[in-house]
Amino acid sequence: MTDIATQLAAAAPGTGPAPGAGTAIRTEDLRKTYKAPRGDVPAVRGIDLYVPAGELFGLLGPNGAGKSTTIGMLTTLVLPTGGRAWVAGIDVVADPVGVKRRIGVVTQNNTLDMQLTVTENLEFRSRFFGLGPREATRRAAQLIDAFGLGDRRKAMATDLSGGQARRLLIARALVHRPEVLFLDEPTAGLDPQTRVNLWDILRVLHDQGQSILLTTHYMEEAEALCDRIAVVDHGEVLAAGTVDELKEGTGAETVITVRYEGPVPDGLAMATGLAGRPGVAKVEADDDRIRVFASEPDGVLGELVTAGARAGLTVRDAAQIKPSLETVFLNLTGREYRE
Amino acid sequence: MTSTTPTITPPAGDAGQSEPGTAAGIAALIAEAPVPQPTLPRTFAAMMAREFRVLRRNAAGTFMRTVMQPLLFVFVFTYVMPKIGGGVMFGSAGAAGAGSVNFATILVPGLMASMLLMQGIMAVTFPLVMEFSWQRTIEDRALAPVPIGILGLQKITAGAAQAFIGALIVFPIVLVVHAAGQAPHVHVTNWPMLALILVTASLLTAALGLLLGTVMDPRKMQMLFAAILLPATMLGCVYYPWAALHQIRWLQFLVLINPMVYMSEGLRAVLTPGTAHMPMWAILTALVGGTAVFGYLATRTFTRRVLN
Numbered sequence: 001m002t003d004i005a006t007q008l009a010a011a012a013p014g015t016g017p018a019p020g021a022g023t024a025i026r027t028e029d030l031r032k033t034y035k036a037p038r039g040d041v042p043a044v045r046g047i048d049l050y051v052p053a054g055e056l057f058g059l060l061g062p063n064g065a066g067k068s069t070t071i072g073m074l075t076t077l078v079l080p081t082g083g084r085a086w087v088a089g090i091d092v093v094a095d096p097v098g099v100k101r102r103i104g105v106v107t108q109n110n111t112l113d114m115q116l117t118v119t120e121n122l123e124f125r126s127r128f129f130g131l132g133p134r135e136a137t138r139r140a141a142q143l144i145d146a147f148g149l150g151d152r153r154k155a156m157a158t159d160l161s162g163g164q165a166r167r168l169l170i171a172r173a174l175v176h177r178p179e180v181l182f183l184d185e186p187t188a189g190l191d192p193q194t195r196v197n198l199w200d201i202l203r204v205l206h207d208q209g210q211s212i213l214l215t216t217h218y219m220e221e222a223e224a225l226c227d228r229i230a231v232v233d234h235g236e237v238l239a240a241g242t243v244d245e246l247k248e249g250t251g252a253e254t255v256i257t258v259r260y261e262g263p264v265p266d267g268l269a270m271a272t273g274l275a276g277r278p279g280v281a282k283v284e285a286d287d288d289r290i291r292v293f294a295s296e297p298d299g300v301l302g303e304l305v306t307a308g309a310r311a312g313l314t315v316r317d318a319a320q321i322k323p324s325l326e327t328v329f330l331n332l333t334g335r336e337y338r339e
Numbered sequence: 340m341t342s343t344t345p346t347i348t349p350p351a352g353d354a355g356q357s358e359p360g361t362a363a364g365i366a367a368l369i370a371e372a373p374v375p376q377p378t379l380p381r382t383f384a385a386m387m388a389r390e391f392r393v394l395r396r397n398a399a400g401t402f403m404r405t406v407m408q409p410l411l412f413v414f415v416f417t418y419v420m421p422k423i424g425g426g427v428m429f430g431s432a433g434a435a436g437a438g439s440v441n442f443a444t445i446l447v448p449g450l451m452a453s454m455l456l457m458q459g460i461m462a463v464t465f466p467l468v469m470e471f472s473w474q475r476t477i478e479d480r481a482l483a484p485v486p487i488g489i490l491g492l493q494k495i496t497a498g499a500a501q502a503f504i505g506a507l508i509v510f511p512i513v514l515v516v517h518a519a520g521q522a523p524h525v526h527v528t529n530w531p532m533l534a535l536i537l538v539t540a541s542l543l544t545a546a547l548g549l550l551l552g553t554v555m556d557p558r559k560m561q562m563l564f565a566a567i568l569l570p571a572t573m574l575g576c577v578y579y580p581w582a583a584l585h586q587i588r589w590l591q592f593l594v595l596i597n598p599m600v601y602m603s604e605g606l607r608a609v610l611t612p613g614t615a616h617m618p619m620w621a622i623l624t625a626l627v628g629g630t631a632v633f634g635y636l637a638t639r640t641f642t643r644r645v646l647n
Binding site: 076077078079096109112113114127128129130131147175200204205 | 362364365366367368369370371372373374375376377378381382385386388389392393396397473474475476477478479480481482483484485486645646647
């Protein structure tokens with residue numbers, strides 16, 4: 001972990017006020033280790049989060065980073081093995097029912113009730129949350145209209161398209177006006193048009209002051225939607241902040257990567273002379289590639305090609321990535337982002 | 340269905356297309372939401388209402404499932420067999436009991452017990468295995484504002500209701516379908532006791548169904564028939580009274596671990612008091628105690644299974 005990342009991650013818990021009013025989500029050293037026959041598997045290794053009410057917060061990380069386990073713990077369906085968490089000021093372990101009353105959850109899987117129609121899915125969910133039958137019918141109609149499911153109201157949940165099912169899942173999570181809305185990979189597996197439509201829905205909800213936590217492995221989704229982001233990998237928060245803060249934190253550098261035909265010999269990275277050059281933050285050699293983090297990227301690529309040629313290495317491919325969440329991830333982990 | 344919210348804009352432009360929500364409509368959802376007051380009884384009742392809605396929707400399938408088994412059994416054993424000269428009699432051959440009893444009389448309580456088990460398990464275990472499979476639709480209900488244990492109890496209650504109905508369906512069938520002179524001798528003197536036995540037996544099978552649904556590996560569902568349902572039924576005093584097993588002493592003791600025995604014998608005691616049956620205290624202890632033990636174990640394993 002880089003110094004900046006450590007600072008950002010360390011800053012996160014201390015900056016939040018005490019759990020309670022105005023706080024949507026708060027965690028302290030939250031952990032989950034799964035017991036397995038061949039040794040324990042740590043899925044979440046001490047996560048500290050602070051999300052004020054009204055914020056749209058994103059957990060960004062590759063598949064298997066521990067995002068779903070984290071959301072599982074916050075929504076009371078996964079029992080933490082360490083640390084604490086509060087949602088809407090309520091401890092998720094001590095009072096799971098209290099938490100469930102105050103949250104709406106859009107699961108990653110399609111967990112619609114397949115035995116029921118679209119309308120019934122909304123009506124019964126409303127009734128589970130204490131609305132009378134007549135009120136539930138009214139609420140269901142309102143949700144169906146708002147989410148553009150009018151012509152599918154009598155369809156069975158099994159007959160919906162992927163996008164319709166996702167809209168119904170979101171509508172269903174909103175029946176009882178939750179204080180905090182959780183969405184686990186809301187647009188995974190959807191076509192681009194449907195994804196943008198869902199983004200619009202989330203933006204409207206956010207504008208209405210809805211507190212939202214979403215997980216995503218799409219960088220552009222996190223960038224397009226979230227007020228703040230926590231970058232997670234291997235069960236840990238690598239950095240947290242706004243997109244701009246994250247980019248600033250890692251120096252807003254362009255990342256230039258050159259891959260050679262063979263392994264990079266020791267000393268080649270130094271021999272390029274790039275390390276000492278102004279505007280270059282970091283030079284890393286890794287197996288067959290050299291990666292340069294530079295705020296002034298001009299000419300770097302040429303230097304790398306020349307240095308390789310001098311050492312008898314031809315270039316297989318080269319890439320230059322402008323400052324983005326992807327470069328942030330590269331900088332934090334030293335690895336390419338895998339979706 | 341008309342909406343009471345005037346701010347909702349109908350889909351403009353491509354009418355008929357499923358447009359995603361309008362901003363105003365979605366904003367109104369937040370602003371005009373009713374304030375929910377969930378209480379445990381309300382949520383529980385809503386979940387039961389959901390079960391009955393699904394049962395009503397699948398009425399044809401449910402009816403087939405509950406009627407075919409007793410209908411065919413009764414038809415073969417009390418109509419076909421006596422007609423072709425293979426009628427079975429108990430008592431006349433020296434078995435324990437008070438005098439000669441026709442097979443229909445033996446079969447009525449046994450068949451009801453068998454229906455209880457079958458329906459209890461069908462109603463709870465099969466849907467549960469689906470809910471725990473890869474999409475984990477169980478999470479939908481698990482997010483309702485009640486403890487997970489209550490959700491387990493709700494599943495037992497719903498399953499017991501279906502088992503209860505399944506057992507009652509046996510009555511009209513046995514009274515109508517039989518060969519001349521083969522009518523069962525059913526004579527209820529203690530109605531509250533019949534109700535008690537039916538209710539506890541229904542709860543017991545549903546609790547067993549929940550336990551099986553949570554501990555069984557979904558990929559080994561076919562084992563359910565071979566390892567549980569078939570032995571429980573064949574060795575559950577469905578087709579013979581328990582007392583008649585005194586001829587095979589070891590088996591008479593062995594079957595005591597089978598909950599089915601107490602259901603069959605309990606129903607035998609209240610429906611056909613003329614037949615030999617186990618003492619009532621043993622039956623009630625097993626049914627009530629079994630319900631408590633299986634209910635406790637089932638809700639515990641269910642909770643563990645839902646919460647990772």
